[in-house]
Amino acid sequence: MDYDPQDVEERWRERWAETGRYEADPSDADDEPTFITVPYPYPSGGMHMGHVRTYTVPDVYARYRRQRGDNVLFPIAWHVTGTPIIGAVERLKKGEEEQLSVLRDTYDVPEDTLQDLETPMGYARYFIEEHYKRGMKSLGLSIDWRREFTTNDERYSKFVTWQYETLRDRDRLEKGLHPVKYCTNEEQPVTTHDLLEGEEAEYQEYTLIRFGLDDAVVPMATLRPETVRGVTNAYVDPDATYVRATVDGETWLVSEQATEKLRLQAHEVDVIERVPGSELVGQSVTNPVTGDAVPVLPATFVDPDNATGVVMSVPAHSPDDYLALQEAKADAERMERYGVDPDVVAAIDPVPILDVEGYGDVPARDAVESADVTSSNDPELEAVTKELYNREFHAGRLHDDYGEFAGEIIEDVREAYREAGVEAGHFDTMYEFSEEVVCRCGGDVEVAEQDTWFLSYNDADWKEATKRVVENMECIPENTRGEYDHTIDWLNEWPCIRNYGLGTRLPWDDDFVIEPLSDSTIYMAYYTLAPRLREIPVEELDRDFFDALFYGADAVDDPDPRALDLREEWQYWYPVDYRFSANDLISNHLTFYLFHHAELFEQSQWPAGIVIMGMGLLEGQKMSSSKGHVVLPDEAIQAYGADTVRFFLLNSAEPWQDYDWRADQVESVRDQLERFWNRATELLPAEPTSTFDDERPALEHVDRWLLSKLQRTVREVTEAMERSETRTASQAAFYDFEESLRWYRRRADRDRPGARWTLRHSLETRLRLLAPFVPFMANELHERLTGRPAEDAPWPAVDPDLEDRAVELQEERIERLTEDVHDIVDVTGTDPDVVRVYVAADWKRAVFDAVAEAGPDVGAVMSEAMSDPALRERGDAVNDLAGELVELVRDLDDATVDAMGGLDERATYEAAVPFLEREFGADVQVYDEDADPPDPGDKAGDAVPFRPAIHLE
Numbered sequence: 001m002d003y004d005p006q007d008v009e010e011r012w013r014e015r016w017a018e019t020g021r022y023e024a025d026p027s028d029a030d031d032e033p034t035f036i037t038v039p040y041p042y043p044s045g046g047m048h049m050g051h052v053r054t055y056t057v058p059d060v061y062a063r064y065r066r067q068r069g070d071n072v073l074f075p076i077a078w079h080v081t082g083t084p085i086i087g088a089v090e091r092l093k094k095g096e097e098e099q100l101s102v103l104r105d106t107y108d109v110p111e112d113t114l115q116d117l118e119t120p121m122g123y124a125r126y127f128i129e130e131h132y133k134r135g136m137k138s139l140g141l142s143i144d145w146r147r148e149f150t151t152n153d154e155r156y157s158k159f160v161t162w163q164y165e166t167l168r169d170r171d172r173l174e175k176g177l178h179p180v181k182y183c184t185n186e187e188q189p190v191t192t193h194d195l196l197e198g199e200e201a202e203y204q205e206y207t208l209i210r211f212g213l214d215d216a217v218v219p220m221a222t223l224r225p226e227t228v229r230g231v232t233n234a235y236v237d238p239d240a241t242y243v244r245a246t247v248d249g250e251t252w253l254v255s256e257q258a259t260e261k262l263r264l265q266a267h268e269v270d271v272i273e274r275v276p277g278s279e280l281v282g283q284s285v286t287n288p289v290t291g292d293a294v295p296v297l298p299a300t301f302v303d304p305d306n307a308t309g310v311v312m313s314v315p316a317h318s319p320d321d322y323l324a325l326q327e328a329k330a331d332a333e334r335m336e337r338y339g340v341d342p343d344v345v346a347a348i349d350p351v352p353i354l355d356v357e358g359y360g361d362v363p364a365r366d367a368v369e370s371a372d373v374t375s376s377n378d379p380e381l382e383a384v385t386k387e388l389y390n391r392e393f394h395a396g397r398l399h400d401d402y403g404e405f406a407g408e409i410i411e412d413v414r415e416a417y418r419e420a421g422v423e424a425g426h427f428d429t430m431y432e433f434s435e436e437v438v439c440r441c442g443g444d445v446e447v448a449e450q451d452t453w454f455l456s457y458n459d460a461d462w463k464e465a466t467k468r469v470v471e472n473m474e475c476i477p478e479n480t481r482g483e484y485d486h487t488i489d490w491l492n493e494w495p496c497i498r499n500y501g502l503g504t505r506l507p508w509d510d511d512f513v514i515e516p517l518s519d520s521t522i523y524m525a526y527y528t529l530a531p532r533l534r535e536i537p538v539e540e541l542d543r544d545f546f547d548a549l550f551y552g553a554d555a556v557d558d559p560d561p562r563a564l565d566l567r568e569e570w571q572y573w574y575p576v577d578y579r580f581s582a583n584d585l586i587s588n589h590l591t592f593y594l595f596h597h598a599e600l601f602e603q604s605q606w607p608a609g610i611v612i613m614g615m616g617l618l619e620g621q622k623m624s625s626s627k628g629h630v631v632l633p634d635e636a637i638q639a640y641g642a643d644t645v646r647f648f649l650l651n652s653a654e655p656w657q658d659y660d661w662r663a664d665q666v667e668s669v670r671d672q673l674e675r676f677w678n679r680a681t682e683l684l685p686a687e688p689t690s691t692f693d694d695e696r697p698a699l700e701h702v703d704r705w706l707l708s709k710l711q712r713t714v715r716e717v718t719e720a721m722e723r724s725e726t727r728t729a730s731q732a733a734f735y736d737f738e739e740s741l742r743w744y745r746r747r748a749d750r751d752r753p754g755a756r757w758t759l760r761h762s763l764e765t766r767l768r769l770l771a772p773f774v775p776f777m778a779n780e781l782h783e784r785l786t787g788r789p790a791e792d793a794p795w796p797a798v799d800p801d802l803e804d805r806a807v808e809l810q811e812e813r814i815e816r817l818t819e820d821v822h823d824i825v826d827v828t829g830t831d832p833d834v835v836r837v838y839v840a841a842d843w844k845r846a847v848f849d850a851v852a853e854a855g856p857d858v859g860a861v862m863s864e865a866m867s868d869p870a871l872r873e874r875g876d877a878v879n880d881l882a883g884e885l886v887e888l889v890r891d892l893d894d895a896t897v898d899a900m901g902g903l904d905e906r907a908t909y910e911a912a913v914p915f916l917e918r919e920f921g922a923d924v925q926v927y928d929e930d931a932d933p934p935d936p937g938d939k940a941g942d943a944v945p946f947r948p949a950i951h952l953e
Contacts, residue, residue, distance in 0.1 A: 003677040005641025009776040013137060022142040024073040026572040034070040035573045036062045037524050038580045039589065040077040040151075042516075043124045044084040044440075046107035046131035048630035049661050050616040050623040052139065053649040057613065057726055058580040059141045060650060063772035064721045066142075067795040073573055075147035075527040076136065080124045081503035082516040083186060084194060087441035089123050106628045107131065120502055124150065135633035139642050140775050147530045151519060154538045157504040159526050160519050162546035163600065164496075165507050167455070172599060173496070174456050177449050179203050179431050180495045182264055185443020188499035189450065191517050192588055198437030199584075203447055206307055207418055208428035211285040211294075216244060216251040218285050221307035221430055224389075225418045226410055228289045228426075229401065230314040230353040232325070235299035238278040238338055240309060245271045253280070255309025264448035265431055277304075282339045288426040297328055297345065298338045301376065307432050315364060316350035317392060319385045322364035323376045325350075354396040354410065363388055453506065454493040455518065457595055463488050465598040466591070474578075474609035476724050477656050480586065487591040494518070494592070517589055521596035525550075528573040529566050536562060550601070574601075578609045578724070583656065586612070611724045614658040631661060643774035644670040650726045650773055651734075657727075673777065676734070680767075680781050683760050688787035691761040697753040701911065702744060704804055705811040709740045710762050711803040714796045717769050726773070733769040737762075743815055747915055760785070765796045805899040810908045813946060817909060818919060821950055825920075832922045832952035838940040839906045839948050841930035846871055847881045848945040852901045856890040858883050884944060900946065909948065 016022065026033070038058045041051065055076075062074040091099035092114065103109040109117070109126070117123040128150075136143060149156050167173050180189040192199050208219035209228050220234060236242065241256045247267050254262070256274065263269045277298075284293040301324070302311050315322040325348060328335065332342035350362045359366045367388045373380050393410050400406045405413050421427035431447035439445050456462070466488050475481040496518035497506050503519055506512040526533075529549070533541070540560070548559035549567050575597075581590055590610060597606050616623055623630050636645045648669045653659040699707070713732055720729035741762070748755045764785055771778040771790035782790035821835060847865055854860035861882045865871045871878050889897050909916075909926045916924040927933035929940045929949070937951035 001681060003674045005643060005776070006638070008780050009138075009140070009637075009642050012776050012779060013140065016140075016142075017137075022074065023144050023146055024071060026569055027071045029071075031069050031071045033573055034062075034065045034072045034577050035524075035528075035575070036065075036072065036074045036578050036580070037527070037576050038076070039582070039585070040079045040520070040523070041132050042079045042084065043127035043132060044088050045102065046127055046632065047135040048623060048632055049618065049636060049645075049649075050630065051132075052135070052633055052636075052645065053616060053655075053659065054580070054582070054613055055136060055141055056139060056646050056649055057611070057655045057724075058578070059139075059143075060646075060726050060772040061578060061580075061611075061721070061724060062142050063775060063791060064795070067768065067771065067791065067793070069794065072142075073147075073527070074141075074143055075530075076141075076143050076145075077148050077523065077527070077530075078124065078128050078132070078150045079516065079520060080121070081151045081501065081514070081519050082194060082498070083188075083190070083501040084440045085120045085124050086501060087186075087439075089118060089120055090441070092123070093118055102628070106630060107632070121150075121152070131632075138633060138637050139646060142775075147527045149526070149530050151523070152502050152504075155530075155533050155536075155541055156523075156526060158538060158541035159523075159529075159546065160504040160514060161507045162543055163522060163596070164504075164514060165543055166547075166600060167596075168508070170599065172456055172459070172462065173453055174493070175453050176451065177266060178452055178454050178493055178495055179265075179447050180450055180452060181437060181445050182448035182450070183439040183441065183443045183445050184260070184264075185439060185441050186500075188501075189448070189452065189495055189515070190439055190445060190498070191495075191515050194440055194516070195445065196438045196440045196442070198433065198435050198445065201433040201435045201437045204432050204434050206430045206432055207421070208308065208430050209312060210288050210426055210428060211310075211312070212288065213253060213280075213283060213285045216253045217247075218253045218310055219308045219428060219430075220310050220312040221432065222312060224314075224317075224414075225421055225427060226398065226402075226405075226414055227314040227317055227353060228287065228312075228421075229399075230316050230351045231287055231290075231294055231312045232315055232348050232351055233294045233313045234285055234296045235302050235311045235313060235324070236277045236280050236296055237300065237302040237304050237309065238276075238281050238298040239300075240277045240302070240304035242275045242277055242280060242304075242309065243271045244273050244275060245269055253310070255304035257305045258308045261307075261430070261432075261446055264446055266449040278338060282341075289421070295340070295344055295348075297340060298334070299324065299328075307430060314351075314353075315348075316352045316362045317354070317364055317388070319364045319368050319373070319381060319388060320376065322350065322362070322368060323373070323381070327376060352399070353402075354392060354398050356392050356396040358391065359388075363392065450495070452495045453497050453512070454495045455592075455595075457494055457592075458492040462595060462599060463491075466595045468603075469594045469598050469606045472603070473607050476609065476611040480583070480610075480612050480656075483586045484591060484594065487587050488594075491591065517592060520589065521592045522600060524576050524579070524593075525570060525574065525601075528570045532566060532569070571605075574605045575608050578611055579607060580611045580613060580655070583612045583614065612656045614653060614656050617658060617660040619662055620660060636666070640666055640670045641673075641776075643777045644673055647673065647730065647734075647774050651730045652727070654725055654727045672734075673774065676738075677777060677781070680763055680785075683756075683763050684781075684784050685760070688783070688785060690786040691757060691764050694757065697757050699754045699758065700748075700752070701807060702747045702811065703754050703758040704802070704807045706740060706744045706748075706758055706762060707799075707802040708804045708808050709737070710765055711798045712808075713737050713740075714765065714769065714798050718795070718798075721772075730770075730773050733766060733773070737766060743811075746919070747811075747814075768793050768796050805895055806902060809896070809899050809903055813903070813905065813908050814912045814915070816946075817912075817948060817950075818916065820947075821916075821920060821952070824950060824952060828952070830952050832920060834953040835916065835920055835922050835924045836934070836937070836939070836951040836953070837909055837924065837926045837948050838929045838933065838935070838943045838951070839909065839926065840943040840945045841928070843871060843874065843878075843930075844881060844943070844945055847878055848885050849901060851882065851885045851889055852897050856886045858886050861886060881944065888946065903946075905946070905948065 036058050038055055062072045066072045117126050183190045206221035207225035208221055211218040211220055242253060243256050243259060245252055245259055247262055247269050259269050259271060280296050281298045283296050285296060286293050313321040315325045328345050335342045335345055352361050356363055367384050371380055371384045373384055396410045397407055398405050405417055437445035467485060470484045496515055497512040498515045501513050503513045506514060544556040545560050545563045547555040548563035553559045553564055618629055648666045716732040717729045767778045767782040767790045779789035779791055850861050850864040854864045865878050906926055906928060913924045929943045939949040939951040943949035
């Protein structure tokens with residue numbers, strides 16, 4: 001039967017759906033519960049190949065644990081909290097071409113369906129049903145679909161309400177001014193998941209140096225307030241609009257854009273008049289610390305949308321400023337055009353304020369000259385600037401005119417100097433982002449200070465408890481453990497509400513909605529309850545109900561028996577054994593997940609393990625829905641089959657590594673699976689029967705070798721799966737064992753009963769090993785072979801009776817000898833009539849025995865060897881051979897070395913003579929090196945243990 005993946009896969013999808021194969025309920029049997037979760041999708045668009053591996057890797061682990069006898073729960077739900085879906089709907093309703101293009105061209109939404117997407121839940125439901133669920137079912141994900149929900153379901157909102165009321169009562173929620181990311185279009189706070197650009201942007205607290213101009217303050221933002229004494233001039237954009245405004249009762253001169261930033265940061269701002277930037281050029285502003293007047297110069301590099309739109313210049317310590325000043329001096333015509341006396345500019349000299357080893361009086365000048373940077377546009381300038389700033393921060397000592405701070409290193413006193421400047425009235429503060437930030441709705445995102453509710457992740461005892469979660473859980477890969485600790489250390493208050501959007505209202509103030517990252521911290525517990533909670537009226541899911549459910553009968557005065565019943569199910573499944581998630585979520589969602597479990601649940605319910613996932617590329621480039629650079633699962637499955645899609649994704653990289661979807665490589669995997677299918681079908685019996693139940697026929701050496709290799713494969717795959725190394729496991733089960741099969745087919749008479757049994761037994765075992773990876777094919781073939789699907793058969797265990805390291809070594813020697821002869825034939829172009837094989841002399845084996853006894857240490861080996869008078873007489877020859885054999889065994893385990901010591905090389909090669917003669921079409925003769933054999937090629941002396949000498953005639 002030809003391999004038709006669509007036909008095979010559709011049958012199994014229907015069968016799984018009809019039987020509810022993956023619906024998991026608590027069991028009284030001895031099987032262990034295993035609970036596996038993955039972040040629920042946000043259906044603001046369709047599922048594409050970037051998502052597929054995210055959900056397939058945990059499915060592989062879920063299937064593996066079922067075969068190991070566990071009762072496995074693998075659920076999914078849908079995250080619709082927040083505003084991205086609302087924004088997508090608004091863009092659709094406005095007829096924005098880019099949004100329509102994504103829907104029509106990328107996600108194939110039919111034209112007559114678009115109107116169904118014009119409500120938030122209509123939009124979400126379309127992508128849930130037509131993309132995510134369809135794709136997940138097509139991939140064969142072993143999900144318990146009874147447990148799905150959306151995060152704006154009434155009952156789920158009751159659950160979130162309980163969580164936040166509990167956190168508030170425990171003083172984990174506070175209210176106060178806090179910097180937040182604020183969308184100026186939506187006019188509400190946003191979080192990382194709402195951003196189109198600037199996801200990694202950080203808040204930067206700038207110091208505003210309060211320069212003066214007549215009666216106005218001209219604030220200039222800097223991250224290096226200690227450089228204030230080195231300011232020689234200021235810059236404005238002559239083509240920008242500036243304003244004179246009252247800010248908290250004072251008159252300030254700032255860019256027009258800065259007024260909105262200041263309003264958002266809790267300042268009262270009233271614009272008095274607008275002033276062209278060109279009118280400020282040529283005037284002088286007064287340094288609040290030194291009292292010096294410095295000129296204002298024109299500059300196109302000033303960004304009026306950054307901070308206050310007025311920039312101070314410190315040319316002695318900023319390579320950017322140094323070059324800008326040189327360029328201003330060299331452009332007298334431009335200065336005159338803006339009414340600036342070129343002589344005034346020419347007279348500006350850098351003012352040093354610190355000393356740093358390795359640089360002269362003007363470090364910025366030395367930095368650009370040593371790097372041969374002569375222009376502000378030189379791409380090298382950024383690195384030069386970063387290097388100087390770093391050196392000055394860690395080693396720069398302030399000059400004497402800094403008073404109490406004189407002689408101090410910047411790193412030690414910057415904050416204190418800044419605080420002193422604020423206290424003296426010289427400085428103010430302002431927040432700005434480290435990079436541009438744009439909301440998914442297209443609006444600009446600014447830093448705002450708002451009176452908001454926030455989670456107090458900065459509480460020391462909460463941090464300590466969360467670190468204990470990390471300490472006790474399994475982190476895969478292990479090197480991510482430190483990333484959780486690092487995130488816990490720097491994480492401070494987190495604003496947990498927004499003004500509008502989908503989701504749960506703040507229980508004590510329904511003007512606000514709990515934001516997406518804050519409502520998705522313990523939803524894993526809800527999976528265990530979801531089907532049965534639907535039976536309970538919404539109004540009865542109150543605080544007491546959930547307290548009784550999660551904290552027991554003693555937590556409330558009159559516990560609801562239904563809650564106590566549900567408590568048993570929750571406790572059966574909890575904790576989450578493994579959560580599979582993206583690496584970039586360690587810095588937010590995953591650490592929040594740990595914080596909330598640490599606070600709300602006992603240690604026995606804390607997360608047991610997290611497996612980190614890498615990113616996906618498409619033909620070497622980042623996948624992007626907005627640019628149409630994606631592959632949809634339906635398209636890939638139709639073209640290649642679900643097993644091929646799964647196997648490529650699982651085999652191309654370990655879960656935590658990035659992978660690259662390449663069509664030519666996927667096609668190659670499809671061909672390999674088809675070859676596997678064709679060879680497997682050749683072995684199918686007329687009537688299904690398991691080799692595990694059959695009587696084993698007589699086996700030959702090569703059969704025992706393949707079966708021993710099979711045991712090694714079982715061990716390697718099992719160990720890899722225990723470490724969640726899906727690539728290592730699938731490589732061993734499929735590709736590595738295929739290499740052994742290729743050799744076996746060359747060596748064995750496959751018509752023998754022993755050979756037929758060996759091949760069928762190997763196939764049956766491999767199908768069980770491969771079932772988590774290619775479940776459609778593996779189940780189909782295993783059922784035809786044995787009468788039951790592979791997923792219903794137990795995971796293979798290593799059979800000690802079939803494991804034989806000595807047999808493996810014997811066959812490895814034969815294979816190595818075959819390769820060596822072929823190499824000689826290829827190099828010499830010989831077509832031999834006779835192949836002579838010379839096995840190393842007894843004294844050489846004695847040297848190997850010394851190596852086996854002493855270990856991989858030439859000195860110890862020689863000491864051992866020289867205790868033998870016969871070897872002592874051979875002197876240098878023994879020493880040379882000892883070094884060679886030490887390298888041979890250096891990386892081998894003791895069991896292998898012991899097996900090598902017991903190997904009879906000559907008997908091994910002689911037993912293989914019939915095969916070798918067929919292989920080379922020549923007479924094959926095996927000799928001992930020291931038995932005075934014919935040696936026409938003078939080759940016998942080249943023999944060493946485990947590498948015989950070869951002569952071709």
